[in-house]
Amino acid sequence: MPSATVAELELDLEVFSGPFDLLLTLVLKEEVDLLEVELADVVLSYLDVLEARGDLDLEVATEFLVLIAALLELKSRLMLPREDEELLDLDPGEALEELLARMLEAKRFRSAAEHLRERLASQEGVRFRSAPLPASLRKVTYEGVASVYEPDRLGAAIGDLLKVPEEVSIRHLTIPRVSVAERLAHLRGLLRRGAATFDDAVRGADRVTVAVTLFALLELYKQGEATWVQDEPFGEIAISPCTRPAWDHVELAS
Amino acid sequence: MSELARTVEALLFLAPEPVTFVALREACEVSDDELQDAVDELKRALEPGTRGLELRELAGGFTLATSPDAEPAARRLLARPRTPPLTPAQAETLSIVAYLQPVSRPEIARIRGVSADSAVTTLLERGLIEEGGRSQFGAVLYRTTPLFLKLFGLKSLDELPDPSRWDPTPDEEAELRDRLLRAGEARAGGPPPLGAGPEVVASAGPAAVEPASEDPVGADG
Amino acid sequence: MSELARTVEALLFLAPEPVTFVALREACEVSDDELQDAVDELKRALEPGTRGLELRELAGGFTLATSPDAEPAARRLLARPRTPPLTPAQAETLSIVAYLQPVSRPEIARIRGVSADSAVTTLLERGLIEEGGRSQFGAVLYRTTPLFLKLFGLKSLDELPDPSRWDPTPDEEAELRDRLLRAGEARAGGPPPLGAGPEVVASAGPAAVEPASEDPVGADG
Numbered sequence: 001m002p003s004a005t006v007a008e009l010e011l012d013l014e015v016f017s018g019p020f021d022l023l024l025t026l027v028l029k030e031e032v033d034l035l036e037v038e039l040a041d042v043v044l045s046y047l048d049v050l051e052a053r054g055d056l057d058l059e060v061a062t063e064f065l066v067l068i069a070a071l072l073e074l075k076s077r078l079m080l081p082r083e084d085e086e087l088l089d090l091d092p093g094e095a096l097e098e099l100l101a102r103m104l105e106a107k108r109f110r111s112a113a114e115h116l117r118e119r120l121a122s123q124e125g126v127r128f129r130s131a132p133l134p135a136s137l138r139k140v141t142y143e144g145v146a147s148v149y150e151p152d153r154l155g156a157a158i159g160d161l162l163k164v165p166e167e168v169s170i171r172h173l174t175i176p177r178v179s180v181a182e183r184l185a186h187l188r189g190l191l192r193r194g195a196a197t198f199d200d201a202v203r204g205a206d207r208v209t210v211a212v213t214l215f216a217l218l219e220l221y222k223q224g225e226a227t228w229v230q231d232e233p234f235g236e237i238a239i240s241p242c243t244r245p246a247w248d249h250v251e252l253a254s
Numbered sequence: 255m256s257e258l259a260r261t262v263e264a265l266l267f268l269a270p271e272p273v274t275f276v277a278l279r280e281a282c283e284v285s286d287d288e289l290q291d292a293v294d295e296l297k298r299a300l301e302p303g304t305r306g307l308e309l310r311e312l313a314g315g316f317t318l319a320t321s322p323d324a325e326p327a328a329r330r331l332l333a334r335p336r337t338p339p340l341t342p343a344q345a346e347t348l349s350i351v352a353y354l355q356p357v358s359r360p361e362i363a364r365i366r367g368v369s370a371d372s373a374v375t376t377l378l379e380r381g382l383i384e385e386g387g388r389s390q391f392g393a394v395l396y397r398t399t400p401l402f403l404k405l406f407g408l409k410s411l412d413e414l415p416d417p418s419r420w421d422p423t424p425d426e427e428a429e430l431r432d433r434l435l436r437a438g439e440a441r442a443g444g445p446p447p448l449g450a451g452p453e454v455v456a457s458a459g460p461a462a463v464e465p466a467s468e469d470p471v472g473a474d475g
Numbered sequence: 476m477s478e479l480a481r482t483v484e485a486l487l488f489l490a491p492e493p494v495t496f497v498a499l500r501e502a503c504e505v506s507d508d509e510l511q512d513a514v515d516e517l518k519r520a521l522e523p524g525t526r527g528l529e530l531r532e533l534a535g536g537f538t539l540a541t542s543p544d545a546e547p548a549a550r551r552l553l554a555r556p557r558t559p560p561l562t563p564a565q566a567e568t569l570s571i572v573a574y575l576q577p578v579s580r581p582e583i584a585r586i587r588g589v590s591a592d593s594a595v596t597t598l599l600e601r602g603l604i605e606e607g608g609r610s611q612f613g614a615v616l617y618r619t620t621p622l623f624l625k626l627f628g629l630k631s632l633d634e635l636p637d638p639s640r641w642d643p644t645p646d647e648e649a650e651l652r653d654r655l656l657r658a659g660e661a662r663a664g665g666p667p668p669l670g671a672g673p674e675v676v677a678s679a680g681p682a683a684v685e686p687a688s689e690d691p692v693g694a695d696g
Contacts, residue, residue: 021433062367069367100431104422105365111420112353113345116406120340123407125322126310127336131491133268136546137554147628148558151636154627157563157570158651159641161586164658165392255526257544263527264545265552267488273552281552299526305476306484323478324485331486331494331502378593385564385589392662394589 009049009064013041020046024067028096034075043068062110063103070102178209183216191226191241198228198237255299258282258292263299263318272315272404313403314410337380337405347373348382352402353417356386356395476520479503479513484520484539493535557601558626568594569603573623573635575652577607577616586655588662 009020015036016023023042026032046064074095132138190196198217202210217239220226228239255263261282266273273281279289293309293316300309302321310319320328325336340348347370350362362370374396377383382405386397403410422430476484482503487494500510514530514537521530521539528539541549561569568591571583583591595617598604603626607618619632629635639645647654 065367067367069364096431100427102367103430104427106367107422108417108420109346109349109353109365112349112417113342115415115420116349116352117340117345119406119408120337123405124336125320125325125328126308126407127320127325127328127485127489128317128404129267129488129491130270133270133553134540137268137549140554140556145556145622145625147626149561149627151627151629151634153561153566154570154573155636155638156641157566158574158638158655159643160388161567161571161655162638162641162658163392163643164661260525260527260542261545261548264541265527265549267528267539267541268549268553277552281548283548283551304481306481306486307488318488320485320488321481324482327482327486327502327504328489330504331498332489384562384593387563392588 009042009046011042011045013038027071028099034071035078037071037075039068039072039075062106066102066106067099070099074098178212180212180216180219183209183213184219187213187216187220187226187239191220191239195238195240198239201239256292256295258284258288259295259299262289262292262296262316266309266316266318269317271400272311272313272317274315278316310407311409312407313400317404341373343370343373344376348377348398348402351377351383351396352398352411352414355397357397358389358393358395360393362396477513477516479505479509480516480520483510483513483517483537487530487537487539490538493533493538495536499537556622556626562594564591564594565597567591569598569619569623571655572598572604572617573619573632574638575655576618576632578618579610579614579616581614582656583617585663586659588659 011017011020011023013023016026016032020042023032023037027034027037046068050061187201190201198213201217202213205213217226217228221228224242226239226241228237230237262278265278265281275286275289275293278293279286282289282292284292297309299305300307300318302308306321306324307318308321310317312319343366346366347362350365350370351357354361359370359374362374374383378396381399382402383396384399385394387395389395398411402408408414483499486499486502496507496510496514499514500507503510503513505513518530520526521528523529523542527542527545529542531538531540564587567587568583571586571591572578575582580591580595583595595604599606599617602620602622604617604623605620606615608616610616623629624631638651649657
C-alpha cells in the first residue's frame with residue numbers, strides 16, 4: 001500500500017518540484033539526475049511535514065528512512081570518479097533493484113522484530129528465581145584448581161589489539177584531506193620569513209583548508225609561537241611570530 | 255520422587271542460570287541414562303498445571319520457572335514487571351543481531367537506514383546482546399546472549415523461525431516494484447516518456463531499460 | 476495441588492527473602508483462612524523427603540529451601556570457581572590487564588575502542604582481576620590475581636607468553652602500551668578532533684610541544 005505521507009510529501013527543490021514519489025520515479029528513470037538532487041532538502045521537507053502533522057507514523061517514517069538512506073548510498077556511488085568505471089555502471093534498472101532489495105530487507109527485519117516482540121510477550125508470567133546462593137555454598141575454595149585457560153589466548157588478544165586498522169581509502173572522493181600538522185608546517189614556514197596575513201596563509205585554499213589553518217593558528221598561539229591581530233570582524237588577520245618561540249623554552253629548560 | 259530427581263530439582267532451584275545436562279550429570283555423579291530418567295521424572299512432576307513451578311529447557315540447559323498462572327500475584331508481591339517490552343527500534347536491532355550475528359553497528363545501521371547506537375546500548379545494558387569478537391576492520395561485532403534465549407523462551411538460536419517466512423509474496427514484491435517505479439507516473443500524467451513500463455523492467459531487469467541518457471557523472475561537471 | 480497452593484509455591488520460589496503471611500495474603504488477595512489452608516497444603520506437598528525443596532517457616536515468614544540431601548551435589552555444581560570460556564571481550568580486557576598492569580578502566584576502553592565495563596565487572600566477579608590502587612587522577616587501577624595465575628597455569632607473570640609472537644608489526648620500537656593506545660585510537664575512528672590533543676601537534680614537528688605529560692587516561696575520562 002502506498003503510504004500516504006511519503007508519497008504525498010511535496011517537494012520544492014532547485015531541480016524538481018512535486019511529490020516525493022514522482023521524484024523517486026524520475027530518478028529511477030534517470031530523468032532527474034540524482035547528483036543534482038539535494039537529498040538534505042528532501043529530508044528537511046519531510047521533517048517539516050512531520051512537524052506540521054504533529055504525530056509520527058513509525059511504519060511510514062521507517063520506510064522513508066530506508067528509501068532516503070538507499071538514495072544517499074546510490075548518490076555517493078555516482079560521485080565516484082571515472083576510474084572506478086565498474087561501479088559507475090549503475091543504470092536505472094540496477095538502482096531500482098537496489099532500492100527494492102533494501103526495502104525488502106528492512107521489511108523482513110521489521111517482521112522479525114514483530115515476531116520477537118510477540119515472543120517476549122508470550123513469555124509474560126514465566127519468571128526465574130534470582131537469589132544469592134545460601135551461605136554454605138558461597139565459600140569457594142581455590143585449592144586444587146586446575147588451569148583451564150590457555151595463556152596463548154592472552155598473547156593472541158594483544159596481537160589483535162596491536163593491529164592498526166587499514167585506513168579506508170577515500171582517495172576516490174573529492175574531499176580534500178588536510179591535516180593540522182601540514183598547516184602548522186605551512187604557517188611556521190611563512191612565519192620564519194616574518195609577519196604574514198591569514199589571507200597569505202590560505203591563498204587559493206578551499207574552505208576546509210581555511211578552517212584547518214585556523215585551527216593550526218590557534219595551536220601556534222597556544223604554544224606561544226605566534227600572535228595575531230584582527231581590527232574588525234571579517235577584517236584582515238595579521239599574524240606575527242613571537243619573539244621567543246616555544247622551543248626556546250624547551251631548550252632553556254633542558 | 256526418586257532421590258536423584260529430588261537432587262536435580264534442588265540444583266535447578268539453586269543455580270542462577272540454566273544448567274546443562276553435562277553439568278548436572280557431573281554434579282550428581284551419575285550416568286547419562288540415570289540422569290535422563292531423573293529429568294523425565296521431574297518433568298512429569300512439574301507438568302504444567304500441577305505445581306507452581308515448571309521445568310523448562312532454555313538457552314541450552316534446564317531451569318525452573320514459575321507457571322504463568324501465578325503472574326498476577328507475583329506482580330503484586332514483587333511490584334515489578336518481569337521484563338519491560340522492547341521499543342520498535344530495540345526489537346528491530348535485536349532481530350538483526352539475532353539473525354545476522356555476529357554483526358557490527360554500521361551493518362545494523364545500514365539495514366535500518368538509521369543509526370542503531372542507542373538501541374545497541376540499551377540492549378547491551380539489558381544483557382540481551384554482547385560483544386562477540388571484531389570484524390577484520392576492528393569494528394566490534396555483536397551477538398545475542400544466553401539471557402536473550404532465556405527471556406524469549408528459546409532452547410537455542412535454531413528455534414528462531416526461518417526469516418524467509420517473512421519474505422513478501424511474489425505479488426507483494428511486484429506491487430512494491432511497481433510502486434517504486436510508477437508511483438509518480440500517474441501524477442506526471444500521460445504515458446511514461448521512455449516507454450519503459452514497469453513490466454519491462456520487472457521482466458528483464460537492467461538491460462530492458464535503455465535510457466541512453468547522458469552519463470550521470472557527466473552531468474556533474 | 477490447589478491453584479492457591481501453586482501460587483504460594485511460585486511466590487516463595489521467586490522471593491529471595493522469607494515472605495510474611497500478610498504479604499502472601501495481600502499478593503494472593505485471599506482471606507486468612509484460605510491462605511492458611513494453602514500453606515498447609517504446600518507444607519504437606521513439600522514434606523521432607525518428598526521433593527528437592529522444603530517449606531520452612533522462619534521468624535521473617537515462609538521460604539523455600541533445598542533439602543540437605545542435595546548439599547554434596549550442590550557443592551560440586553556451585554561452590555567452585557566459575558570458569559566458563561572467556562568471551563572475546565573478556566579475553567581482550569584480561570590480556571590488557573595482564574600485560575599492562577596496573578591499568579585503569581578508561582585506559583582499557585581507549586585501547587579497545589569501546590567500553591570495557593561489563594567485561595571488567597565479570598572478570599572482577601570471577602576473581603581473575605582485582606583493584607590495585609588508584610592512578611594519580613583517582614581512577615581505580617586493576618591487576619591480575621593469584622587465581623588468574625592458577626587458572627592460566629602460570630607460576631608468575633614473567634611466564635606470560637611474549638606477545639611479539641602475535642605482533643603484526645614486530646619491528647615497531649615503541650612501548651607496548653603506547654602502541655596499543657595508538658591502535659585503539661585508530662579503531663575508535665582516528666585521533667581526537669583536530670588540534671584538540673597534544674598528539675596532533677606532537678606529530679607536527681620536533682620539540683614543538685612538550686605535552687605537559689597530560690595523562691592520556693585522565694584526558695579521556
